Amino acid sequence: MGTTVTDPAALTPREARSLFRGGLITPTAGWSAGWTQANLLVLPREMALEFMVFAQRNARACPVLDVALAGEVAASIFDGDLRTDLPAYRVYRDGEPVAEVGEVREYWRDDLVSFLIGCSFTFEGALLEAGVPVRHIEAGTNVPMYLTNRECAPAGRFAGPLVVSMRPVPARQVGDAVRVTARYPAVHGAPVHVGDPAGLGITDLDRPDFGEPVEIRAGETPVFWACGVTPQAAVMRSRPAFAIGHAPGHMAVTDARDSAYLVP
């Protein structure tokens, strides 16, 4: 769109959403520092209870931060328009992505229920503050994410594999990484797996299923956290007739502060 944003970290959520509503399409990593970003999943009301129970049963991967009921296009932590105020959306029919678009007003229906789901961006700031390096931020790339051989607990018509994100952590700092992220249970919390990727059925860390690979240096341990892409993996497996998600990396910038999800 030709928009130049010189300091996206300094924008308020309202300012960021206004740019996205105006047509700017960009990944949101680093935008509106200190404000919580969220995954979006939109489903017809007829499927929404089963998805919400799926999320409750797999809360580490699918922590529901807020819900807009049918007829609502804002939420208590998102004082904007869910149909236009994310930078990009992915539209699914029968579990297949059929479009990636900057707004979804033309797809919207009165029976759609919108879920905002926690994102590990929230705890990455805390990792950095604790001196734990975050490789994909250093590299300026998207975090690597992997489908695993761990099945989520199903709920009604929803089922699918656990998806994880991976960050390589120096062995002496793994304890800190666990301790820091455990304090954010509402946004994936502590790691689900630390060490050998084969234990999750991951055969090649250099070939993530989503995002981009990162370097793992000598003396570093791969650390795996439950990932908010899990709901979209469940959509792909469970094939609801219609769904909308955010485009990977193009998150909802909310009015909740990261600190709101910190426990003592």
Place this chain on the structure above:
Amino acid sequence: MGTTVTDPAALTPREARSLFRGGLITPTAGWSAGWTQANLLVLPREMALEFMVFAQRNARACPVLDVALAGEVAASIFDGDLRTDLPAYRVYRDGEPVAEVGEVREYWRDDLVSFLIGCSFTFEGALLEAGVPVRHIEAGTNVPMYLTNRECAPAGRFAGPLVVSMRPVPARQVGDAVRVTARYPAVHGAPVHVGDPAGLGITDLDRPDFGEPVEIRAGETPVFWACGVTPQAAVMRSRPAFAIGHAPGHMAVTDARDSAYLVP
């Protein structure tokens, strides 16, 4: 029923549920020590999503621990039969309690969704371990609970007042009481109000809306926690055509350990 239970704290959840299924009706305070007890709310599927979103929006009062979808009568933390394995139930029609019964098979329908909701019994053990006295346990009575002037965030057809439980705490131990219960965010967490009951619209602590009054001694501060009776207050306000709850104090004894809800 003539059953004599000499040491209910020592029973496993399975043993406790078996007694209740056999007809024993008793409050569950002190039963199956260390195992989580839960509030029950059962609603027709047609109302269930709106209630679950109400619970999400008021998670301090209505923490959903597990859900049984329509057609299910057990849950991952309740390996029993939700229709028979609580000691007593309260049946509502149009928001009015119409029956209090030992089992609800005759009321059951295939479209009912069951919610298990966290209960402050979970953190009372931790309060006692921290040396914080719990007056209603000392007195052998039910905890006093109050309707407040704080409105819950509504969701669809569900609305209602926040209900709180009150425990008087010696002023020098209020800090400990907050610290200890904050570590259980999934079961009401930290207090919502500490001090003057008028701030919650409560005019007389000696006349609770549910449960029994307790003595407040010199030097003690009334401390208020969000209460799992809030969902039943919402049923009374919102008047769904049909609902089932547990009878107050007659909880679901689950297979989850209290420690499962402790955060670091």
